[in-house]
Amino acid sequence: MKILVPVKRVVDPNVKVRIRADGSGVDLTNLKMAMNPFDEIAVEEAIRMKERGLAREVVAVSIGEPRVLETLRTALAMGADRAIAVETEVAVQPLEVAKMLKAIVEREQPDLVIMGKQAVDDDSNQTGQMLAALLGWAQATFASRIEIVDGEAEVAREVDEGIEVIRVKLPAVITTDLRLNEPRYASLPNIMKAKRKPVDRLTPADLGVDPSPRLIYTRFEEPPRREAGIRVESVDELVEKLVEKGVIG
Amino acid sequence: MSALVVAQHDHARLDPATLATVTAARALAEEVDLLVAGHEVRPVAEEAVGIAGVRRVLLAEAEHLAQPVAEDLCELVLAVAGDYEALLAPATTFGKNLMPRVAARLDVAQISDIVAVLAPDTFQRYIYAGNVLTTVHTRDARRVLTVRATAFEKAQAQGGAAEIVTVAVPPATGLARFVRREVHASERPELTSARIVVSGGRGVGSKENFQLIERLADVLGAAIGASRAAVDAGFAPNDWQVGQTGKIVAPELYVAVGISGAIQHLAGMKDSKIIVAINKDPEAPIFEVADYGLVADLFKAVPELIEKIEKVKRERAA
Ligand SMILES: Cc1cc2nc3c(=O)[nH]c(=O)nc-3n(C[C@H](O)[C@H](O)[C@H](O)COP(=O)(O)OP(=O)(O)OC[C@H]3O[C@@H](n4cnc5c(N)ncnc54)[C@H](O)[C@@H]3O)c2cc1C
Ligand SMILES: Nc1ncnc2c1ncn2[C@@H]1O[C@H](COP(=O)(O)O)[C@@H](O)[C@H]1O
Numbered sequence: 001m002k003i004l005v006p007v008k009r010v011v012d013p014n015v016k017v018r019i020r021a022d023g024s025g026v027d028l029t030n031l032k033m034a035m036n037p038f039d040e041i042a043v044e045e046a047i048r049m050k051e052r053g054l055a056r057e058v059v060a061v062s063i064g065e066p067r068v069l070e071t072l073r074t075a076l077a078m079g080a081d082r083a084i085a086v087e088t089e090v091a092v093q094p095l096e097v098a099k100m101l102k103a104i105v106e107r108e109q110p111d112l113v114i115m116g117k118q119a120v121d122d123d124s125n126q127t128g129q130m131l132a133a134l135l136g137w138a139q140a141t142f143a144s145r146i147e148i149v150d151g152e153a154e155v156a157r158e159v160d161e162g163i164e165v166i167r168v169k170l171p172a173v174i175t176t177d178l179r180l181n182e183p184r185y186a187s188l189p190n191i192m193k194a195k196r197k198p199v200d201r202l203t204p205a206d207l208g209v210d211p212s213p214r215l216i217y218t219r220f221e222e223p224p225r226r227e228a229g230i231r232v233e234s235v236d237e238l239v240e241k242l243v244e245k246g247v248i249g
Numbered sequence: 250m251s252a253l254v255v256a257q258h259d260h261a262r263l264d265p266a267t268l269a270t271v272t273a274a275r276a277l278a279e280e281v282d283l284l285v286a287g288h289e290v291r292p293v294a295e296e297a298v299g300i301a302g303v304r305r306v307l308l309a310e311a312e313h314l315a316q317p318v319a320e321d322l323c324e325l326v327l328a329v330a331g332d333y334e335a336l337l338a339p340a341t342t343f344g345k346n347l348m349p350r351v352a353a354r355l356d357v358a359q360i361s362d363i364v365a366v367l368a369p370d371t372f373q374r375y376i377y378a379g380n381v382l383t384t385v386h387t388r389d390a391r392r393v394l395t396v397r398a399t400a401f402e403k404a405q406a407q408g409g410a411a412e413i414v415t416v417a418v419p420p421a422t423g424l425a426r427f428v429r430r431e432v433h434a435s436e437r438p439e440l441t442s443a444r445i446v447v448s449g450g451r452g453v454g455s456k457e458n459f460q461l462i463e464r465l466a467d468v469l470g471a472a473i474g475a476s477r478a479a480v481d482a483g484f485a486p487n488d489w490q491v492g493q494t495g496k497i498v499a500p501e502l503y504v505a506v507g508i509s510g511a512i513q514h515l516a517g518m519k520d521s522k523i524i525v526a527i528n529k530d531p532e533a534p535i536f537e538v539a540d541y542g543l544v545a546d547l548f549k550a551v552p553e554l555i556e557k558i559e560k561v562k563r564e565r566a567a
Contacts, residue, residue, distance in 0.1 A: 011377070013378070013513070016380060016512065017377050017380055017381065019381060026376075026377065026381055093358060094349070094358070094359070095352070095353060095356075095357075095358045095359070098353055117494075118494060120377075120378060120493070121376065121377060122376050123361070123362065123375065123376055123377070123378070123493065124359075124361050125345050125349070125361055125362075126349035126352070126359050126361060127349075128349075129319070129345075129346065129347075129348075129349035129350045129353070130349045130350070130352065130353035130359075131353075132350065133323065133349070133350040133351075133353035133354050134353050134354075137424070138318075138320055138424035138425040139319055139320070139346075139350065139425070140425070141319075141342075141345070141346050142342060142346075144487065154428065156431075157342075158342070158487045158488075159342040159343075159346075159488070160341050160342045160343070160441070160488060160496065161259075161430065161432050161488060162430065162431050162432035162433060162486065162487070162488045163430070163431040163432075163487065164427070164429075164430045164431075165427075165428040165429045165430070165431070166318060166425055166426065166427055166428055167425065167426050167428055168424065168425040169423070169424050169425070172424075172425075177487075177494075178477065178481070178494060179480070179481065179487065213358075214358035214387070214388065214389060215358045215360065215385050215386070215387055216385070216386040216387075216388070217383050217384070217385055217386075218371075218384045218385070218386050219383060219384035220381050220382075220383050221381070221382050221383075222381075222382070223375065223379060223380070223381070223382045223519075224382075226519065226524075226538050226540075229524070229536075229538075229539045229540035229541055229542060230540070230541060230542070231536070231541075231542045231543070231544065232541050232542065232543050234543075235543070235545075235550055235553040235554050235557055236557065238525065238541055238543055238554065239554065239557045239558060239561060241541050242502070242523075242525070242541075243561060245502075245523060247445065247501055247502040247523060248469060248502075248558055248561060248562075249561045249562060249565050
């Protein structure tokens, strides 16, 4: 089996972003960047499938500014075999990402695409479902367990009601949830080895996709602030306040 | 403009998030229809005809929709999408799973998790775990939207007079099938629509200790939530997770116990009306959003709180 893993370079989730003074966007200068946490989980899952002898090859792909190469090196250091960078200065939105990934799927012919459920910068939670739709494939979103059985994937999905187990035909797109696995750290020797792994560099034009955004973000602002609250000194005082507010009793 | 809302239901009742989605749809379209899909779901359609502001209820029944998968629902939505300029669903795991599939097939750029409709082509949504509020404008002829239910009033569930129209269902795609669902039944209110939510974090320490959170929830008649750390540690099931990647809640009262207040957690609860935090660390960021902060050991404070609330309730009853 061959597995394709799309990974996005995003602001490190532990960093608080700032809005540019003129409200025209988010200021990303000098911010620490990282692989989207859900995508690390996707890479980890693909590598584990390879280690279990289920997968033959794991290919990581990232779309974005040339520095996505760093993110791809991380994926290679974790254990991916090769990588594809689609380089563009445009901040590509989910539908166009899905179209580019579709073109890559057509070239690479993977049996499975494993990707994050959500990019923690745009919080769209769309790309995997869109890719599955464009390919006419099955989708299994928000996966917390994946098993390959009889040429199908059995996936436990984290849904609002609890866990839902589904079976999907392969090829399929699976999107990861947080509890699928604990991603490994790349060891130093593997980081060195990753430097020699092959990386293809493409452009959106090579894939026949116009990367221009369809949605126009016209304003960026701080969310409404909550008014400062108070410290209560005791449980009694807390209960008194809650009774006053009419929420208990 | 006309809009179609994909109803979420459990074959017995409409999910309240559907009512909020109808309100969002009404904000951009004069005509709002509702799609109720399932197997033997006429009772849900009959419930839906009462929703104020709904023109028609499209009833789509087929055996393969008894436990529908996104692939099959997508074909159905495309089959009925007709001239609707807007297609909406709640931004629950149901809507998140389905709508991008629909959007891609229609070649529409979806706008996820909207919190406001500024104009029929302009919406507000959060990015970066709730840290940035953005205004998004679409130039697509149609819009596909998922709606954050806590950001919109629920439409009146009664008083409307929609008509039920039966629609044909495309055959099953055979791409995916439902196997089973693991839910733990609970008598407590549903987390995303509860009036009060009590959430526990890593500070609670163990699954056994979580009973303390459950007891507090019970005296308050509350739903239970949890931080991701508490879920990861196995103290609480996944469907209790509140936050950026869990559920969004906005109850009248949110009580955070042993939760530090990471931005990803705040993203899921900071629109609550009153926030109470109990944490032994005075520097915990949760206190920055709390209306009432109590710096205390939860193992002392929570039993005392339970006892005192019971006392208040007894006095009220007497
Ligand atoms: C991509 C991504 C997505 C995420 N999504 C979510 C999400 O949806 N929801 C979410 O919650 N998190 C999410 N997180 C995790 C988040 O960053 C935090 O790690 C998490 O919220 C921490 O949970 P916590 O507050 O319970 O644990 P901690 O941060 O460990 O805090 C425990 C708190 O308990 C207090 N405490 C300990 N003992 C006691 C005691 N005896 N009495 C009183 N107080 C005590 C401590 O002072 C501390 O403040 C996400 C992270 C990432 C990277
Ligand atoms: N620019 C990108 N390059 C590679 N993968 C991406 C990109 N954008 C999104 N993805 C993938 O799509 C997932 C969901 O992203 P989103 O739909 O934007 O929330 C991410 O977790 C990635 O796996």
